[in-house]
Amino acid sequence: MRPELAKFKGLNIKELPKEDWIAPGHRACQGCGTVLPLKLALKVLGPNTIAVSSTGCMEIITSPFPFTSWKIPWIHVAFENSATVASGIDSAIKALKRKGKIPKREKINIVVFAGDGATFDIGLQFVSGALERGHNFIYICLDNEAYMNTGVQRSGGTPFLAHTTTSPAGKVIHGNITWKKNLDGIIAAHNIPYFATASPAFYMDYMNKVKKASLVEGPAFIHVYSPCPTGWGSKGEDTIKLCKLIVETRIFPLYEVIDGKYYILNRKVDKPKPVEEYLKLQRRFRHLKPEEIEMIQKRVNEDYERIAKMCEVFAPPKD
Ligand SMILES: Cc1ncc(C[n+]2csc(CCOP(=O)(O)OP(=O)(O)O)c2C)c(N)n1
Numbered sequence: 001m002r003p004e005l006a007k008f009k010g011l012n013i014k015e016l017p018k019e020d021w022i023a024p025g026h027r028a029c030q031g032c033g034t035v036l037p038l039k040l041a042l043k044v045l046g047p048n049t050i051a052v053s054s055t056g057c058m059e060i061i062t063s064p065f066p067f068t069s070w071k072i073p074w075i076h077v078a079f080e081n082s083a084t085v086a087s088g089i090d091s092a093i094k095a096l097k098r099k100g101k102i103p104k105r106e107k108i109n110i111v112v113f114a115g116d117g118a119t120f121d122i123g124l125q126f127v128s129g130a131l132e133r134g135h136n137f138i139y140i141c142l143d144n145e146a147y148m149n150t151g152v153q154r155s156g157g158t159p160f161l162a163h164t165t166t167s168p169a170g171k172v173i174h175g176n177i178t179w180k181k182n183l184d185g186i187i188a189a190h191n192i193p194y195f196a197t198a199s200p201a202f203y204m205d206y207m208n209k210v211k212k213a214s215l216v217e218g219p220a221f222i223h224v225y226s227p228c229p230t231g232w233g234s235k236g237e238d239t240i241k242l243c244k245l246i247v248e249t250r251i252f253p254l255y256e257v258i259d260g261k262y263y264i265l266n267r268k269v270d271k272p273k274p275v276e277e278y279l280k281l282q283r284r285f286r287h288l289k290p291e292e293i294e295m296i297q298k299r300v301n302e303d304y305e306r307i308a309k310m311c312e313v314f315a316p317p318k319d
């Protein structure tokens with residue numbers, strides 16, 4: 001196990017700063033579950049952080065000219081290349097440290113915030129390149145399961161049968177015809193120091209993961225579930241409920257992968273709630289027939305069992 005992770009005992013909620021580095025008054029929709037993980041991550045990382053955002057809701061709602069909600073250095077770059085820009089920042093910091101212009105021991109976090117469209121689809125090869133080169137940065141994928149700010153088009157992160165504007169549920173098709181891409185498997189296969197999935201309802205689990213991501217030397221990736229009431233047709237007040245249900249139904253297991261070889265299941269779900277409980281809170285699934293819900297349930301069971309097995313077989317050694 002990595003010593004920096006083995007030594008980490010967890011954050012103390014009382015020691016977390018009261019201050020936020022994303023200002024209130026941003027323009028996210030009511031109940032937006034995408035801005036929440038962004039805000040929580042910055043609470044952990046603090047002001048000595050440089051953020052990189054690709055085009056997506058979180059860029060649109062935080063930076064309508066001439067305003068900004070960012071209280072830290074922030075760079076917005078084209079849709080596909082946030083990981084590349086983060087790599088450049090990492091190289092620049094290393095060069096400045098070599099030249100003595102920044103103290104060698106100064107800890108500067110570099111964090112990317114990018115949507116599922118940017119990550120699962122358009123930016124994937126650039127993410128892969130940056131991970132493979134071993135740059136020291138944190139990549140947080142805010143997964144709201146579609147291309148939201150351009151009008152809810154399907155992405156590689158969209159769940160099976162969800163209604164979107166490019167996979168409309170009607171007579172011809174019953175929503176999105178493909179299963180959600182296994183991005184987690186793709187990222188973990190890069191054998192990076194730290195990979196994790198997270199849900200904002202389990203906020204200490206998520207914040208500890210952000211902290212761990214900042215502790216490791218080299219790339220870290222967090223895939224965080226991010227409900228979008230506007231795109232999903234869910235109620236704003238149900239956002240946290242959805243963040244809990246996604247885990248309690250086993251749809252989105254919470255786990256970590258260290259160096260591509262050790263798997264840790266953070267929350268064992270012994271008595272799962274039926275997926276229907278989760279689906280029925282969202283208009284994007286209202287057209288589903290019982291046999292389709294059954295199909296989704298079967299797939300969720302299989303996927304969860306596969307991850308749980310990996311966590312059993314590839315558990316980290318006990319110290
Ligand atoms: C190369 C490229 N293709 C398409 C677009 C148009 N575009 C801008 S934002 C966006 C959707 C972003 O989706 P996602 O990354 O999931 O972020 P979200 O808006 O859901 O937060 C698209 C398609 C673009 N700017 N650049």
Ligand code: SF4
Nearest residue numbers: 028029032057228230
């Ligand atoms: S469209 Fe969705 S992701 Fe975008 S700001 Fe609104 S709720 Fe958040």
